[in-house]
Amino acid sequence: xKIENEEIxxxxxxxTNLKLNDLQKNYLQVLLQExxxxxxxxxxxxxxxxxxxxxFYHLIESLLQLKAIRNLNFYHAFQQKTSPLNKDFESQKxxxxxxxxLEEKNFFRHLPTAALQAFKKNSQGIEVPERSLLIRENETSxxxxxxxxxxxxxxxxxxxxxxxxxxxxAGSLFGEASFMWGAARTADIVTLTKCRLIRFSYKESDFxxxxxxxxAQKNQIRFWALHAFMKSPLLKELPSDNIDExxxxxxxxxxxxxxxxxxxxxxxxxFYILVQGHLRISQKGKVINQLNQxxxxxxxxxxxxGGRRTATIESLTDSILIEIPKDLFYKIISRxxxxxxxxxxxxxxxxxxxxxxxxx
Numbered sequence: 452x453k454i455e456n457e458e459i460x461x462x463x464x465x466x467t468n469l470k471l472n473d474l475q476k477n478y479l480q481v482l483l484q485e486x487x488x489x490x491x492x493x494x495x496x497x498x499x500x501x502x503x504x505x506x507f508y509h510l511i512e513s514l515l516q517l518k519a520i521r522n523l524n525f526y527h528a529f530q531q532k533t534s535p536l537n538k539d540f541e542s543q544k545x546x547x548x549x550x551x552x553l554e555e556k557n558f559f560r561h562l563p564t565a566a567l568q569a570f571k572k573n574s575q576g577i578e579v580p581e582r583s584l585l586i587r588e589n590e591t592s593x594x595x596x597x598x599x600x601x602x603x604x605x606x607x608x609x610x611x612x613x614x615x616x617x618x619x620x621a622g623s624l625f626g627e628a629s630f631m632w633g634a635a636r637t638a639d640i641v642t643l644t645k646c647r648l649i650r651f652s653y654k655e656s657d658f659x660x661x662x663x664x665x666x667a668q669k670n671q672i673r674f675w676a677l678h679a680f681m682k683s684p685l686l687k688e689l690p691s692d693n694i695d696e697x698x699x700x701x702x703x704x705x706x707x708x709x710x711x712x713x714x715x716x717x718x719x720x721x722f723y724i725l726v727q728g729h730l731r732i733s734q735k736g737k738v739i740n741q742l743n744q745x746x747x748x749x750x751x752x753x754x755x756x757g758g759r760r761t762a763t764i765e766s767l768t769d770s771i772l773i774e775i776p777k778d779l780f781y782k783i784i785s786r787x788x789x790x791x792x793x794x795x796x797x798x799x800x801x802x803x804x805x806x807x808x809x810x811x
Contacts, residue, residue: 453618454528455488455786460521461514468517474503475510482510492785496778501758504791511788527643528618528789536641540583545576548649549599556597557695558624569657579646586626586640593653595630598623601646605688606639607793613639616688616793624691628681631662637687676773679724683747688790693783698724701773706730706766713749715763720777722749728770734762741767753777754798761802 461483471479478491485491488511495502514520515529553559553574559567576599579585586592588608598621605617605625616638619625628634630653676698680686689697706712706728713719715734730742739762742748752758758777784791 453620453786454522454525455788456490457522457524458486459488459525462519462521465517465519466514469513469519471510471513472506474506475513478502478507478510479514488788489785492781496781496785501754502791504754504788504795508788508792528615535582537580537583540580542580542583543578545578548574548576549647551597551599551649553597553649556622556624557692558597558627566661569661570651573652573654573657575650575652577648577650579642579648581642581644581646583642584639585642585648586636586638588636588639590636591629591633592636593630593633595624595626595651595653597649597651598625599647599649601648602643603646604641604643606641607637607688609793609796614793615789617690617787617790618643619690622692627677627691628687631677632681634681676724676726679745679747682745683750686747686750686794688793689783696783697775697779698773700779701775704772704774706770706772708766708768710766712764712766712772713760715760717760718758719749719752719760720758721774722747722753722777722780723775724773726771726773729767730770731765731767732762733765751798751802753780754795 459482466479469479481494482488482491485494488507491507492502511520511525512529515525520526548571553571554562554567559570562570579601585596585603588606598619600621603619603623603625604615605619606613607616608614619640625640626636629636630651676694677691680689680694701724703726704723712723712730725742725744725746725748727744729744730746730748731738732740732742732748742764748764749760752760784794
């Protein structure tokens with residue numbers, strides 16, 4: 452079970468020794484009431500209040516340092532990679548896919564028959580020992596994986612350290628960007644338990660035309676959305692099942708040339724995927740950037756500025772966007788404290804860079 456939806460068992464006697472700031476005290480009060488991280492996040496969401504995920508993360512760290520939480524899973528989840536990793540493991544291979552019907556799963560459900568058959572042809576079931584380094588950040592391998600069972604952790608390089616940003620469990624798909632477009636791996640993937648995975652190997656003769664034509668045409672919105680998330684420093688680590696959930700619940704929006712999407716300093720409650728067209732970004736009347744097909748916009752307002760837009764967005768051409776509401780996005784990241792904290796940190800970095808660019 453992921454720690455976000457696990458009921459927390461507190462050692463109340465140790466809570467009096469905590470040294471917390473006012474914000475953390477407020478979070479602790481609600482956490483004691485709601486008894487889980489996910490329910491606490493959803494409590495604040497219902498009130499219309501944004502959470503400072505870094506402060507909440509440090510609250511949990513403080514509770515663990517004082518051993519005020521009895522749940523062992525929390526200690527495992529916050530443990531950094533101090534023990535040696537198995538980097539040269541031998542996976543056990545199977546000709547079966549562990550009884551998984553791919554056509555019933557999210558990514559594969561709407562694929563054309565030829566594409567589905569190509570994936571099946573190039574798939575293999577593997578069993579991987581715990582503490583194995585399955586994927587290394589920045590490498591260029593082109594395998595994609597589906598998690599049949601087990602848990603894996605996603606680690607990202609940040610300030611010279613490896614920081615855990617997500618947990619992958621049964622039903623997750625990962626490695627799509629590398630498989631589809633040959634993109635470099637964006638993170639380390641480490642097995643936390645013994646895992647059974649379905650590995651899909653890229654074969655040029657089977658997939659090149661499918662990806663360029665059949666897949667891209669029949670799944671156009673999803674492909675552009677995947678491109679957008681892959682290019683976003685903030686959101687590219689979202690698991691693909693989360694991306695699918697966002698796309699399916701999003702609303703399609705059309706803009707005419709010169710139409711304003713939102714004004715600087717207005718209050719926003721959504722972010723957007725630019726599926727088609729071109730948009731211009733300006734701050735204080737000065738053009739600072741242009742967005743193109745496959746870009747994300749508006750996500751900073753969800754984390755840093757209290758919902759206030761930091762720039763004006765104007766359409767340069769006929770444009771199509773997917774609008775994703777704040778409430779849906781927060782519900783999804785409330786299930787992953789590590790990822791929420793990473794996204795928030797990157798949002799602060801990005802807004803500082805935008806401010807510097809606007810002053811030049």
